[in-house]
Amino acid sequence: MIAYLERLVHENDTESIQNDNEDNASVCKGLDLQGSIDYGSTGFAAKDFGGIQSHKPLAVVRAADADDIARVVKFASRSTNLTVAARGNGHSINGQAMADRGLVVDMRSTDNIIEVKGFYGGSTYVDVGGGALWEEVLKRCVLEFDLAPRSWTDYLDLTVGGTLSNAGVSGQTFRYGPQTSNVTELEVVTGKGDIVVCSETQNYELFFSVLGGLGQFGIITRARVMLQPAPDMVRWIRMVYTEFDEFAKDAESLVTQSEGDSFDYVEGFVFVNSDDPVNGWPSVPLDPDQSFDSTRIPRSAGPVLYCLEVALHYRNVDQPSTVDMAVDRLVGRLRFIEELRFQVDLSYMGFLLRVKHAEQEAKASGIWDAPHPWLNMFVSKKDMASFDRLVFKEILKHGVGGPMLVYPLLRSKWDNRTSVVLPDDDIFYIVALLRFSPPHPERPPAKELVAQNGEIIKCCIENGFDFKLYLPHYTTEEEWKQHFGNQWTTFVERKLSFDPMAILAPGQKIFSRTR
Ligand code: FAD
Numbered sequence: 075m076i077a078y079l080e081r082l083v084h085e086n087d088t089e090s091i092q093n094d095n096e097d098n099a100s101v102c103k104g105l106d107l108q109g110s111i112d113y114g115s116t117g118f119a120a121k122d123f124g125g126i127q128s129h130k131p132l133a134v135v136r137a138a139d140a141d142d143i144a145r146v147v148k149f150a151s152r153s154t155n156l157t158v159a160a161r162g163n164g165h166s167i168n169g170q171a172m173a174d175r176g177l178v179v180d181m182r183s184t185d186n187i188i189e190v191k192g193f194y195g196g197s198t199y200v201d202v203g204g205g206a207l208w209e210e211v212l213k214r215c216v217l218e219f220d221l222a223p224r225s226w227t228d229y230l231d232l233t234v235g236g237t238l239s240n241a242g243v244s245g246q247t248f249r250y251g252p253q254t255s256n257v258t259e260l261e262v263v264t265g266k267g268d269i270v271v272c273s274e275t276q277n278y279e280l281f282f283s284v285l286g287g288l289g290q291f292g293i294i295t296r297a298r299v300m301l302q303p304a305p306d307m308v309r310w311i312r313m314v315y316t317e318f319d320e321f322a323k324d325a326e327s328l329v330t331q332s333e334g335d336s337f338d339y340v341e342g343f344v345f346v347n348s349d350d351p352v353n354g355w356p357s358v359p360l361d362p363d364q365s366f367d368s369t370r371i372p373r374s375a376g377p378v379l380y381c382l383e384v385a386l387h388y389r390n391v392d393q394p395s396t397v398d399m400a401v402d403r404l405v406g407r408l409r410f411i412e413e414l415r416f417q418v419d420l421s422y423m424g425f426l427l428r429v430k431h432a433e434q435e436a437k438a439s440g441i442w443d444a445p446h447p448w449l450n451m452f453v454s455k456k457d458m459a460s461f462d463r464l465v466f467k468e469i470l471k472h473g474v475g476g477p478m479l480v481y482p483l484l485r486s487k488w489d490n491r492t493s494v495v496l497p498d499d500d501i502f503y504i505v506a507l508l509r510f511s512p513p514h515p516e517r518p519p520a521k522e523l524v525a526q527n528g529e530i531i532k533c534c535i536e537n538g539f540d541f542k543l544y545l546p547h548y549t550t551e552e553e554w555k556q557h558f559g560n561q562w563t564t565f566v567e568r569k570l571s572f573d574p575m576a577i578l579a580p581g582q583k584i585f586s587r588t589r
Contacts, residue, residue, distance in 0.1 A: 105145055108138035109183065119161055119178040125445035126520055127169030129581070131159070131176055136183035140261060140269050140295040143179055147293070148267030150177060150577050154589050157580040160293045162205060162236030167448050168547035170288070172581040179293065181205030181233055188214045190221065190301070198301045199258060204235030204294035212426055215301060222304035222422070224250040229429040235294035240545055241286050241494050243483070243504055245339035245385065248329035251487035254285040254494065256300045262292035265573020269295070283568040286494030289579030291572040305387035308425040309401055311417040312358055313382045313410035316372050318462040321380035324408045326455070326482050326501060328384065337404060339385035342481040344466050346473045347371065347379050353473025360418045370413040377471040382410060385425060441510050445520035449507045449527040454499035454540035455482065461505070464533050469526065475517065476510035493568070495561055497540040504544065554584050
């Protein structure tokens with residue numbers, strides 16, 4: 075049977091695969107899966123949110139459970155060239171969840187448990203399948219138990235395994251660290267096909283390898299995520315600044331304050347100083363009833379402005395005056411343009427699902443399905459003033475057709491035993507250029523936007539900025555070595571321990587399959 079599959083890989087004859095139902099059935103039988111293998115409808119696994127790359131797999135595996143996944147990986151290891159990619163929700167930008175003529179395991183089709191558990195060492199946690207969406211986790215935990223994970227991403231149609239393989243960053247990261255700092259145990263299928271439970275104290279090398287490991291060391295089939303009581307409501311506030319240094323000082327002071335002295339969520343973004351409906355002033359108000367009074371912008375303002383975005387949790391029993399006082403106390407110390415402050419109150423779930431509305435609008439207008447050459451990076455605090463001058467005020471002064479997020483994070487909240495690589499500074503900024511634009515010819519073709527990303531990276535290198543790509547994409551070993559810096563040797567050693575034949579996550583293009 076292995077020879078049969080290899081012949082198919084070599085011949086790249088997917089047409090005949092589709093038609094050969096009898097042989098497909100025999101492969102499934104040979105593998106003895108509870109789930110199924112699909113050789114026909116593989117097109118979705120050749121696409122991702124980025125829409126820039128496309129690589130068709132040999133087959134899509136709908137594994138029922140971790141045992142199925144282990145069988146698939148073992149099967150691939152007995153072949154000479156098969157690779158296996160876990161596909162979460164395919165929200166990568168550069169084909170990271172694809173397997174060119176390999177096997178794609180569709181993690182969404184696995185039975186993704188979401189089970190809230192009791193008090194483990196004094197804290198509550200939820201066990202979730204690697205293919206569960208964060209939105210599913212949110213709804214289950216809040217609606218049934220009034221509990222919630224502590225650390226989120228902005229958008230929740232991402233899988234638990236997909237974000238844990240990167241980091242998982244949002245406005246709570248300054249306090250609790252990324253999502254990778256908020257899991258206590260994982261069940262993983264390694265590149266050898268072993269099912270291993272790991273944590274800080276059990277098989278810890280695998281645990282820390284997998285967190286932020288770009289899918290290189292194992293497929294996460296279960297994660298134990300820490301929970302906290304869920305608030306009922308959130309006050310969501312945006313405040314506008316003219317100068318980057320004032321915006322940055324206020325944002326940094328908020329993220330370094332202790333818990334009672336700050337907001338529960340701190341983010342920020344750059345926008346264009348114009349009436350452009352997507353990139354400019356209209357992108358700031360939080361409610362259609364609010365309007366942006368541009369006469370309040372000082373004449374000295376440059377081509378871009380800055381918006382600090384914060385949120386405070388509260389409970390239904392809290393008096394409105396108590397919430398007002400708490401907000402006034404925190405906001406009173408900040409130096410934004412007084413008249414350019416916007417706020418709304420909404421439910422906690424409504425707040426965490428806030429990007430859903432943008433998704434629905436983007437789907438309706440067709441820009442959700444157009445290419446998204448996004449660029450995400452971490453930049454040291456010491457280089458942010460120059461980054462602002464050279465990148466935001468020059469290269470990106472007309473915007474990117476979507477949010478340009480920029481907000482500070484604390485290195486101390488990240489565990490340096492994981493595979494994630496960060497700049498050296500104690501404070502660094504996430505810069506996320508979330509490009510949304512209608513398909514060509516209405517807007518520049520994707521390759522021009524990719525070239526602009528290249529220009530930004532080149533600018534960072536030429537000016538000696540201390541930065542790392544988040545959700546990195548490189549194609550040569552030299553670039554990956556550079557990316558990992560002094561963590562490269564460890565990364566390679568971990569690969570040799572847990573996936574010595576380089577079967578897993580070939581779409582990251584870090585290692586090549588060996589025999
Ligand atoms: P996929 O794209 O399917 O997979 C990503 C990589 O992880 C692949 O290499 C894949 O093989 C591997 N992988 C997938 N599942 C597993 C598993 N179970 N075990 C091991 N490896 C696995 N990121 C943030 O940090 N914060 C944000 O706020 C944020 N917002 C986003 C909003 C949008 C609209 C989009 C498109 C992306 C956003 N991201 C954000 C990025 C997101 O975290 C990554 O793209 C993540 O990889 C997507 O998860 P996914 O489930 O779609 O993974």
